[in-house]
Amino acid sequence: MCVVGTRINGVEIADTIKLGIKRRIDKMREHDVEPCLATILVGDDPSSLTYVKNKHKACDNVGILTEDYRFRGDVTQQDLEQVIDKLNSDALVHGILLQLPLPDHLNGFELTSRIAASKDVDGLTPQNIGLLAMQKPGLVPCTPLGIMTIFEYHKIDLAGRTVVVINRSNLIGKPLYHMLLQKNATVISCHSKTQDIARICLLADVIVTAVGNRSSFELRSDMIREGCAVIDAAITRLDGKLTGDTQYNDMIQKASFLTPVPGGVGPMTVTMLLSNTVKAAADIHNVRL
Numbered sequence: 254m255c256v257v258g259t260r261i262n263g264v265e266i267a268d269t270i271k272l273g274i275k276r277r278i279d280k281m282r283e284h285d286v287e288p289c290l291a292t293i294l295v296g297d298d299p300s301s302l303t304y305v306k307n308k309h310k311a312c313d314n315v316g317i318l319t320e321d322y323r324f325r326g327d328v329t330q331q332d333l334e335q336v337i338d339k340l341n342s343d344a345l346v347h348g349i350l351l352q353l354p355l356p357d358h359l360n361g362f363e364l365t366s367r368i369a370a371s372k373d374v375d376g377l378t379p380q381n382i383g384l385l386a387m388q389k390p391g392l393v394p395c396t397p398l399g400i401m402t403i404f405e406y407h408k409i410d411l412a413g414r415t416v417v418v419i420n421r422s423n424l425i426g427k428p429l430y431h432m433l434l435q436k437n438a439t440v441i442s443c444h445s446k447t448q449d450i451a452r453i454c455l456l457a458d459v460i461v462t463a464v465g466n467r468s469s470f471e472l473r474s475d476m477i478r479e480g481c482a483v484i485d486a487a488i489t490r491l492d493g494k495l496t497g498d499t500q501y502n503d504m505i506q507k508a509s510f511l512t513p514v515p516g517g518v519g520p521m522t523v524t525m526l527l528s529n530t531v532k533a534a535a536d537i538h539n540v541r542l
């Protein structure tokens with residue numbers, strides 16, 4: 254009989270990790286290095302404004318310096334390229350984060366690709382994605398890194414296990430696929446064109462779901478095996494409330510581990526951004542942490 258019902262407390266795990274990050278920042282200061290993150294925000298989308306504000310606050314709380322670059326929604330591609338070039342060559346900046354999505358007239362792929370791989374704390378440049386796919390060290394995307402950290406924290410063994418990932422985006426599903434393979438999981442990638450997701454989910458020891466549209470998809474407890482670990486990384490609104498792809502009270506009856514929304518993967522994502530910024534600073538300055 255499997256044990257069910259462990260709530261994964263993302264805030265608690267994030268707080269534990271932040272203690273380690275603060276210690277690493279203290280060590281960096283002994284080498285006269287002050288880790289610094291620069292964010293670039295275009296336009297006035299309320300969600301993006303909130304995300305950037307929260308990232309700055311999280312940096313302040315652990316002692317990472319920040320620089321805040323904001324542009325009107327009609328900024329040109331060339332102007333943004335110039336800012337990225339300037340930040341790439343600024344020795345006092347260690348992380349560069351271009352907040353996505355961008356307005357339609359801008360080429361997000363070109364801009365992201367322009368960020369120096371060594372400062373790409375979102376892990377989204379082709380170079381870092383390629384390194385991850387080839388299982389070489391680099392900076393990796395924050396949400397999948399946060400999910401992997403949850404597995405590690407709760408000692409959820411992945412080797413030989415079947416892990417179903419319902420998402421194939423560049424931000425979550427694809428990098429997570431490679432990270433899971435690195436841990437010797439058998440990974441099944443599902444998406445909007447997958448037929449009979451319920452049948453596939455019943456094979457899973459672990460499910461990571463990140464769809465974020467409850468009108469088109471919901472992961473219900475009758476779609477999982479008892480004792481399956483479920484990571485719900487989606488963030489969406491249902492009846493005015495923040496939720497994920499699962500209904501917590503239903504799923505916790507059957508899942509061994511379950512992340513709530515909010516308070517699960519979300520706090521881990523921003524913490525991994527802090528961790529990546531400190532890692533970038535340490536690598537750039539050759540400080541061994």
Ligand SMILES: NC(=O)c1ccc[n+]([C@@H]2O[C@H](COP(=O)([O-])OP(=O)(O)OC[C@H]3O[C@@H](n4cnc5c(N)ncnc54)[C@H](OP(=O)(O)O)[C@@H]3O)[C@@H](O)[C@H]2O)c1
Nearest residue numbers: 420421422444445463464465469470486487488518519522
């Ligand atoms: N917790 C966090 O820190 C965090 C961070 C980032 C994002 N998120 C959340 O994660 C969710 C996904 O974000 P994203 O940027 O990856 O979004 P995205 O690019 O829109 O990806 C959504 C994925 O879900 C798949 N999908 C859509 N409808 C489906 C369906 N009916 N059945 C199965 N799969 C379906 C899509 O398939 P196709 O590829 O076929 O379109 C796609 O792979 C959102 O709710 C977002 O808010 C959370």
